[in-house]
Amino acid sequence: MADPIVDRLALIGIGLIGSSLARVVRQQGLARHIAVQSRRPETVARARELGLGDSYASDPADAARGADLVIVSVPVGASGTVAEAIAPALKPxxxxxxxxxxxxxVVRQMAPHIPDGVHFVPAHPVAGTEHSGPDAGFAELFRNRWTLLTPLPETDQAAVETVTRFWVGCGANVETxxxxxxxxxxxxxxxxxxxIAYNIVGxxxxxxxxxxxxxxxxxxxGFRDFTxxxxxxxxxxxxxxxxxxxxxxxxxxxxxxxxTALQRAIRWGDGDMLFDLFTRTRAIRRGIIEAGQETEAPDFGRTPGAGKPDPAAR
Amino acid sequence: MADPIVDRLALIGIGLIGSSLARVVRQQGLARHIAVQSRRPETVARARELGLGDSYASDPADAARGADLVIVSVPVGASGTVAEAIAPALKPxxxxxxxxxxxxxVVRQMAPHIPDGVHFVPAHPVAGTEHSGPDAGFAELFRNRWTLLTPLPETDQAAVETVTRFWVGCGANVETxxxxxxxxxxxxxxxxxxxIAYNIVGxxxxxxxxxxxxxxxxxxxGFRDFTxxxxxxxxxxxxxxxxxxxxxxxxxxxxxxxxTALQRAIRWGDGDMLFDLFTRTRAIRRGIIEAGQETEAPDFGRTPGAGKPDPAAR
Ligand SMILES: NC(=O)c1ccc[n+]([C@@H]2O[C@H](COP(=O)([O-])OP(=O)(O)OC[C@H]3O[C@@H](n4cnc5c(N)ncnc54)[C@H](OP(=O)(O)O)[C@@H]3O)[C@@H](O)[C@H]2O)c1
Ligand SMILES: NC(=O)c1ccc[n+]([C@@H]2O[C@H](COP(=O)([O-])OP(=O)(O)OC[C@H]3O[C@@H](n4cnc5c(N)ncnc54)[C@H](OP(=O)(O)O)[C@@H]3O)[C@@H](O)[C@H]2O)c1
Known part of the structure; x- marks a missing residue:
């Protein structure tokens, strides 16, 4: 376990992402105190049952008060309101x-509310699943995935470094x-x-x-992957x-x-155009596997025994 | 192990599908003799190394000669040529x-070549992976998946029943x-x-x-799933x-x-239309999981520990 990166961490929103953070922060000892907030009493209660934090609040200002690092994990349309709510409670x-x-x-919504002397370092962990809520999170979610930071040019460099060390502590790679x-x-x-996945299912x-x-x-x-x-x-x-x-x-x-070009190729029976595209797209997948962002198991390893050369003569 | 369903099975084409058939037929004892065919000598050699069959041929007629059941597993554009090649060797x-x-x-391409006294029962196992060739196959590929039969109205009912029993023996459900x-x-x-997956990757x-x-x-x-x-x-x-x-x-x-309708909703900020579609699409996924065609593990179980409520307080 490493030294804590911050004393007091406030997690505003404790769904898939917030609760994954809570779990990995606890597991890796990245903060001395985790203050958990969620809007609805039932979510706060569930977070408490799961033991995700050290203190619990439904008012975001209560969780943010005295925190060294506040991470807002709510739908992006709510970022402005949340920033406004926590602003008065933020310590210099x-x-x-x-x-x-x-x-x-998010920058447009949140930045105007951030008080002078408080640092704002927007981030986005490129990792997720299709599930939501505090039960859906897990400590390994960010491991070997990328977290992108989008600080403004004037942002305090030390603050950017703290957020970077925080995400590296969570197992992520960081890029700005x-x-x-x-x-x-x-x-x-x-x-x-x-x-397009939502669209084809519709x-x-x-x-x-x-x-x-x-x-x-x-x-x-093929369809089920889109669903x-x-x-x-x-x-x-x-x-x-x-x-x-x-x-x-x-x-x-x-x-x-x-x-539209593909559609035309099908209509006119242009097999070469189709074959050519279908060949080029394979290179991208190889690159993703080499970049460590994907498993090589066919069908995501969904089928037992998949891909293992299995001599039939047994 | 059940009684064999046929004496002599010929597998014309021994890629992902043909070699999966070879493996499950061997495992379940569905045929007494498996005659394997592939076009290129290197594929035949590899099938032999893997022990997929009891006899090997590069000429489809050689494999089909004397067979009770011939299953053609080649790209659909080659079906007519293959049907023509095996026709003279087929036994009544x-x-x-x-x-x-x-x-x-496939019916249009193959049916004209099928001799009188030979039964033609087109089929399609709705199961696969993104990999190809004799190494990619595995015995469990068809298990709990659907195989669709598309016999013509005049097709011999006993032949349809044999093919049905064959696929059920491979672990599949069958529908006509x-x-x-x-x-x-x-x-x-x-x-x-x-x-659309090929297209977005392109x-x-x-x-x-x-x-x-x-x-x-x-x-x-999200993108990697499409790749x-x-x-x-x-x-x-x-x-x-x-x-x-x-x-x-x-x-x-x-x-x-x-x-286009979705695009317009985004352009005009119609959040209700988006929310409504995104809610309705979830029902289809639930139906697929209930139909046993999908795993419930988030992210296809790709992430360790995914979805298991894992009390953080340990
Ligand atoms: N899911 C992913 O794959 C993924 C990946 C990367 C980034 N993100 C981003 O992470 C953020 C959170 O996503 P998530 O998947 O963790 O969501 P989630 O599991 O649905 O959790 C959402 C959290 O935000 C709270 N919340 C919802 N609406 C709110 C509002 N109007 N005002 C204040 N709080 C509100 C919820 O509180 P209650 O439950 O108490 O209502 C809950 O604590 C989003 O901005 C999303 O873009 C998601
Ligand atoms: N892959 C899937 O997910 C999937 C699922 C359901 C159904 N299918 C259907 O199954 C069939 C076979 O697919 P697969 O995935 O098993 O393919 P595959 O792994 O690429 O194997 C293709 C087989 O067909 C032979 N072949 C290729 N071109 C040929 C030609 N012009 N003439 C004669 N033989 C030829 C190959 O022989 P050589 O290697 O010797 O050249 C090989 O034995 C296709 O009709 C496909 O539509 C596929």
Whole structure:
């Protein structure tokens, strides 16, 4: 166990991300005191049952009071309200950070409320699952994943370093970029993929030619992977799309252009164009596996024995 | 181990599907003799090394000669040529089947070559992975998955029953439908999902704003799941799109219409429309899990400890 990185940590919001932080901070001894906050009494009660923190509050100001590091883990549409609520309670020299999947909008919402003498270091751990709430978190969520920091040019360098050490303590790799670039990168690697997953599941649910029962039974041909993504939290994702509108629309336009070209290739029987694209896309997957961001097990290791050369003659 | 269902089984093509069949047939004792065929000498040699069959051939007619059941597991664009090649060697009363992901076209290609007195029962196991070749197969691939049979109205009922028992012996559930309906169901549950996965990976590979290295490093936010699907075999999938053109184009048109509506909702900030869709899509996933076609582990159980309520206070 390392030395604590901060004395008092406040976790505002204790869902998948907040509770994963609570677990890894406890496991790695990254803070001496964890103050947990959630909006609804039932979530606070559940966090207490799970023993996620050292103190519990429903008012964000109560949790943030006296904290050295405050991490806001709520849907991005609520960031401004939360920043406003904690502002009066922040002590001088405190660091405020967040985990929101969108950064330009979060900076725009939160920065105006951050008092002088308090440091603001926006962050986004690129890690998650389709589940929500305090039960869904686990200490390993951030391990070997990337956390992106988007500090403003004027942000105190020591504060950025503290937040970096905090995330490294959680098992993550850390990289810094501008909020605008972050939002473009995430639009293509996360937001548009979620949008098209939600979309195809929606399309499949409303066909006259194919019943919902058929869609479910025969989903192992690819569809079920999309439904996992499309089972992600509606509030979180509504907020992501509303708050990263421009980058999402730009990437979506590119996706649609490319899809039109594919559609034309199918219509005209251009097998070479299809074969060529389908060959190039494999290189990206190899790169992701080499970058340590994916398992090599076929079908995500979902099928027993998958991929193990298993001499049949036994 | 059950009684063999057939005496002599010929597997024409010994890639992922053919070699999975070889393994489960051996394991379950479904045939007395497995005759293995593949086009290239190196694939035949590898199948021999793996001990997948009892005899080996590179000429499909040699493998099919005297077989009671012949299963053709080659890219759908090659089905006609293979049917023509095996036709002269088929014995009266033999059953010819296949595993192609498209059925109308396969019926159109193969049926004209099937001699009188030989039964033709087209089939499609809705199960697979992104890997190919004889090393990729495993005996459990078909377990608890669906195999769809698309016999013609005039097909011998006893032959359909034999093929049904064969697939049940492989661990599959079996359902019968028309080739046309099959192609529509698979267009939405498998073919269009693959197409949009290939497409988004292609889009991501060609952006000016975001580098390929960024796409790979930060892929854990959703993108990597699409790359698995987009790593599937280019030949197989080119053939699927060329041979299921009409149903794919029809379903793709529906997908695009729906995507345009989503795009408009994002542009105009219609959070309710987004929230409503994102809520409805969760029901489909629940249905798939209840139908036994998906694991409940978050992130496909890819993350250690995922989802297990893990009291942090230890
Ligand atoms: N899920 C992912 O995969 C993922 C990955 C990376 C980043 N993120 C980001 O992490 C943040 C939290 O996501 P999550 O998955 O942890 O969500 P979650 O599991 O749904 O938890 C949300 C937390 O925020 C609170 N909350 C919800 N609405 C609120 C509001 N209007 N005002 C104040 N508090 C509110 C909830 O409180 P109650 O339960 O008490 O209502 C709960 O404590 C989001 O900004 C998201 O973009 C998510
Ligand atoms: N992969 C899946 O997820 C999946 C799922 C369900 C159904 N299917 C269907 O199963 C069939 C086989 O797919 P697979 O994944 O098993 O493919 P695979 O692993 O690539 O194996 C293909 C087999 O077909 C042979 N072959 C390739 N091109 C040929 C040609 N032009 N003429 C004759 N033989 C040829 C190959 O022989 P050589 O290696 O000797 O060249 C090999 O034995 C396809 O029709 C596909 O639609 C696939």
């Amino acid at each position: 020299g405190a660091i405020v950070s967040d985990v929101g999947s969108v950064k330009t909008s 970029m501008s909020p605008e670039h972050h939002d473009m990168v995430l639009a293509i690697t996360s937001h548009v993929p979620h949008l 399309t499949a649910a409303h066909l006259e030619q194919v019943t919902q029962s058929e869609v479910m039974k025969f989903s192992a041909g 996992r993504i499309a089972a992600s939290d509606p509030t979180m994702w509504r907020d992501v799309f509303l708050h990263n509108r421009d980058a999402v629309l730009e990437m979506l336009a590119r996706f649609s252009e490319d899809l | 009363g033999a059953i010819v089947s296949d595993v192609g992901s498209v059925k109308t076209s 439908m028309s080739p046309e309906h099959h192609d529509m169901v698979l267009a939405i549950t498998s073919h269009v999902p693959h197409l 889009t991501a590979a060609h952006l000016e704003q975001v580098t390929q290295s960024e796409v790979m490093k930060f892929s854990a936010g 698995r699907i987009a790593a599937s075999d280019p030949t197989m999938w080119r053939d699927v799109f060329l041979h299921n053109r009409d149903a794919v184009l029809e379903m793709l048109a529906r997908f695009s219409e729906d995507l």
